Amino acid sequence: MSHDDFKFEPVRGLPEALPPGEVILWQGEPAPWRLARESLALYWVAGYFALLAVWRVGVSSTEMPLVQALPQAIPFVVVGVVACAILYLLALIQAKSTVYTLTNKRVGMRIGAALTMTLNLPYTQIEDAGLDLRPSGHGTIAFALKGDTRFSYILCWPHVKPWRIRKVEPALRCIPDAQRVAEIFAEAAEARVAEPKLTLVQPTAMAAE
Incomplete structure (x- = not known):
C-alpha cells in the first residue's frame, strides 16, 4: 500500500490551491549527489578518511613490510565509506522531501525532512537573484529579499546561500539545468514586476453647479 506524506497538499509543493490567474511554470528538486557534495562536504569527508588511511599505512610501513601494512588502512576505509553513505542518505532524504516551484507570481519552496515548512517569495519582494552555475549544468539560484524580511538560517538550511547568516538568502540548491530555470x-519576475498596478480611487464629491 503506497503512502504519501504530502497527500494533504492541494497542489504538489504548495500549501494551498493556486489563486485565479497564477500558473506553475516549473517544479524541481535538488540533485542528491550534488547536495551531498556542496552542503554536506561529502568529498572533504571522503578525503579526510583517505588521508587517515594513507597516514596509517605510512606509519605502519616503517615497522613492517608494505604488504602487511596495507591492511592497517581497512578500518579507516570502512568508517569513511559508512560516513559518506550516511551523508548521501541525508542528502537524498532532503532532496526527496523538497519541492521548488516557480509560478508567474512567486517562488515557492517546500523544504525540510523532519520539520516541513513552505516559503512563499513573491517576485515583488525579491531584490536580486544570483546564479551559481557549475560545469555540469547544476547550479544554485539565491534570492536577496527586500526590506526586513528574515528567515532562520538553521531552519532553512541547506536551502540557503552558504554563509549568508545575518541576512539569509533562500536558494534553489543544486538544481539540474539551472541556466534554463534561471x-x-x-522572465516571470520581470513580467510580474512590470505589471501595472490598479489602485482604487475613492470618488470625490463633485462641486455643485
Missing part, C-alpha cells in the same frame, strides 16, 4: 525565473 531564465524562467528572470
Whole structure:
C-alpha cells in the first residue's frame, strides 16, 4: 500500500490551491549527489578518511613490510565509506522531501525532512537573484529579499546561500539545468514586476453647479 506524506497538499509543493490567474511554470528538486557534495562536504569527508588511511599505512610501513601494512588502512576505509553513505542518505532524504516551484507570481519552496515548512517569495519582494552555475549544468539560484524580511538560517538550511547568516538568502540548491530555470525565473519576475498596478480611487464629491 503506497503512502504519501504530502497527500494533504492541494497542489504538489504548495500549501494551498493556486489563486485565479497564477500558473506553475516549473517544479524541481535538488540533485542528491550534488547536495551531498556542496552542503554536506561529502568529498572533504571522503578525503579526510583517505588521508587517515594513507597516514596509517605510512606509519605502519616503517615497522613492517608494505604488504602487511596495507591492511592497517581497512578500518579507516570502512568508517569513511559508512560516513559518506550516511551523508548521501541525508542528502537524498532532503532532496526527496523538497519541492521548488516557480509560478508567474512567486517562488515557492517546500523544504525540510523532519520539520516541513513552505516559503512563499513573491517576485515583488525579491531584490536580486544570483546564479551559481557549475560545469555540469547544476547550479544554485539565491534570492536577496527586500526590506526586513528574515528567515532562520538553521531552519532553512541547506536551502540557503552558504554563509549568508545575518541576512539569509533562500536558494534553489543544486538544481539540474539551472541556466534554463534561471531564465524562467528572470522572465516571470520581470513580467510580474512590470505589471501595472490598479489602485482604487475613492470618488470625490463633485462641486455643485
